[in-house]
Amino acid sequence: MAAPRVRTSNNEANEPTSLVVRFGPDHPLRLDSGKTLSPFQIAYQTYGTLNEARSNAVLICHALTGDQHVANPNPVTGKPGWWEVLIGPGKIIDTDRFFVICSNVIGGCLGSTGPASINPHTGKPWGLDLPVVTIRDMVRAQVMLVDHLGIDRLFSVIGGSMGGMQVLEWAASYPERVLTALPIATGARHSSQNIAFHEVGRQAVMADPDWCGGRYIEAGKRPEKGLAVARMAAHITYLSEAALHRKFGRNLQDREALTFGFDADFQIESYLRHQGMSFVDRFDANSYLYMTRAMDYFDLAADHGGRLADAFTGTKTRFCLVSFTSDWLFPTEESRTIVHALNAAGASVSFVEIETDRGHDAFLLDEPEMFAAVSGFLRSAARARGLEELA
Amino acid sequence: MAAPRVRTSNNEANEPTSLVVRFGPDHPLRLDSGKTLSPFQIAYQTYGTLNEARSNAVLICHALTGDQHVANPNPVTGKPGWWEVLIGPGKIIDTDRFFVICSNVIGGCLGSTGPASINPHTGKPWGLDLPVVTIRDMVRAQVMLVDHLGIDRLFSVIGGSMGGMQVLEWAASYPERVLTALPIATGARHSSQNIAFHEVGRQAVMADPDWCGGRYIEAGKRPEKGLAVARMAAHITYLSEAALHRKFGRNLQDREALTFGFDADFQIESYLRHQGMSFVDRFDANSYLYMTRAMDYFDLAADHGGRLADAFTGTKTRFCLVSFTSDWLFPTEESRTIVHALNAAGASVSFVEIETDRGHDAFLLDEPEMFAAVSGFLRSAARARGLEELA
Secondary structure (H helix, E strand, O other), X not given: OOOOOOOXXXXXXXXXXXXXXXXXXXXXXXXXXXXXXOOEEEEEEEEOOOOOOOOOEEEEEOOOOOOOOOOOOOOOOOOOOOOOOOEEOXXXXXXXXXXXXXXXXXXXXXXXXXXOOEEOOOOEEOHHHOOOOOHHHHHHHHHHHHHHOOOOOEEEEEEEOHHHHHHHHHHHHOHHHEEEEEEEOOOOEOOHHHHHHHHHHHHHHHHOHHHHHHOHHHHOOOOHHHHHHHHHHHHXXXXXXXXXXXXXXXXXXXXXXXXXXXXXXXXXXHHHHHHHHHHHOOOOHHHHHHHHHHHHHOEOOHHHOOOHHHHHOOXXXXXXXXXXXOOOXXXXXXXXXXXXXXXXXXXXXEEEEEOOOOOHHHHHOOOHHHHHHHHHHHHHXXXXXXXXXXX | OOOOXXXXXOOOOOOOOOEEEEEOOOOOEEOOOOOEEOOEEEEEEEXXXXXXXXXXXXXXXXXXXXXXXXXXXXXXXXXXXXXXXXXXXXXXXXXXXXXXXXXXXXXOOOOOOOXXXXXXXXXXXXXXXXXXXXXXXXXXXXXXXXXXXXXXXXXXXXXXXXXXXXXXXXXXXOHHHEEEEEEEOOXXXXXXXXXXXXXXXXXXXXXXXXXXXXXXXXXXXXXXXXXXXXXXXXXXHHOOHHXXXXXXXXXXXXXXXXXXXXOOXXXXXXXXXXXXXXXXXXXXXXXXXXXXXXXXXXXXXXHHOOOXXXXXXXXXXXXXXXXXXXXXXXXXXHHHHHHHHHHHOOOEEEEEEXXXXXXXXXXXXXXXXXXXXXXXXXXXXXXXXXXXXXX
């Protein structure tokens, strides 16, 4: 069964133009919380063509505020897809060779069931009544999508940050379905400091009276100020001090001298305010709570008796990890911990630490060393698997 | 003239029990903004006795949210003074030998004129009508206090973080009045990343509808939620990832398992929430805006033609700088930049980088190496100046 190319009908208000698959009462999503989500839907995009052997599928997993529009213009912002530098015809992940799939995660806000979706049991938006979802729940939903697309085994699962967590979860829970895994700028668990930053963001959202206890849609409001503050705080963690110094330093914004007031005197202030304000136009505040919570809860070792290597026992998946020297959200040490565990599990693993001052966000940028690592790894894995046409 | 020991009368609502000196229309405070603050007042504490030679005075400068209660129980919180580990009878800064002065900075909220003080021109709280103050303005006010106390030359000026900025400003602007200077865990300018974190805090405060455009006192409200979020974000920057990992890791708070909700599951979440909530009980939101702005504006090199060494030309002050390896708010590099400038200016300078995982807050904690450095430096400086009784 090839990927369905016809758009499914669409009746949820927050749903942009994407392929959508609905799972009815006969296909419930069982969640880590013990609850069940049913019915639910997944919005996704595909690029390229699934080959006859169904061996060329690549699943891309998006990060905290990402979406399924990985390689096409984003219908909400009009900007290029978030990984168009990497994915497309003739690019590193070449859609002339690979069938690329990217889905909006469960709990998201771009077409997959999330807190802004209508709760079929009440006819109102889910809000915080939507069960909390985990990285593993996101992956369970992706497995159902991949089943729906008729794909037994993915040539590769690739993602950065929260996407990298999903990659690790795929490799740990469904090793036989993943030929190669590329977790980039990520970790096997969310650190105390990272939980702390997420908690600041959640408190900023929930402190906004327009959040209305999570029921802002019915109230006709949006907690824009709180969500903007959350985004501003988070955005700092995506960059590095060196990059901020290089890009902004103490430069003033369109003025000759300090104004001795509380307007944005410095460029870094205007930049952050812009990041906050543009974010609220494209993201749902409750989804932000759910996404951050999913990352905080992620602890792959804890899910496997406390020993990370046990998550990968007997795996045949080939791994390539990438980290960035100036990433202080997921420092290289987090990747190294995963590499050690994979080594202990006897897995095939390569690891590239890339020297850059661009911080965590480097994984989304034009980073030639990352491109070379991804390209070389995918080609050599294809050859090793006898998939010469993909090499 | 010895320090006035009688409490001045007190009629401002936000003023705790402290010594207060009022400067009337004949003693205006000229500000960097070009404006003038008059009348104004400074609340301060002293410890020990000024000797006959008036040679044993030590000025302590407080940090962003500190106050004058450096070595006595804080009247607002009931907790020990913020540097009681360091200052007191028989301690490193021995109040049996030194006359220690600590004043609430201008713009503060513990008795010195700040945005919560009454604007004598309107009879209402200043709010954002108070002129923005700089680190140099804070020091100008301290100079007037020191004049009032009849002290020509301070044996030492000591402070950490924003207090360290004041120390540098004292040494740069009043070198003949400062025998020794101890800037700790500080920098000669606020970095782009630090401005970014401050801006997040300010936006959090101003996003709170209870901030009321800065006029919350008249409105009978307090922007507690916004200020708490600001404090939470800032508090993360005072610690280190290693310390958070050691103290909290991913430990759960009073529960056996994840609750799959948005309450504080993790200890780090409860800890941060507590930091936020307890802060709003002791600090004024507008003062927080003024203090963060003063730090952001600080750029000692820019004030001296762009060359930091020129801030210290011909100085006879002896310097001792202290930094902490895990301080990412004011990394060692910031201190090293100052040391290089002091060397270029031919100043006497010693520099200690202390290995610790406690982050920026280490300067407030029981850090034996810091104590040894401060003690040794003060004693040797006293001997070099022929002040054997202080050594």
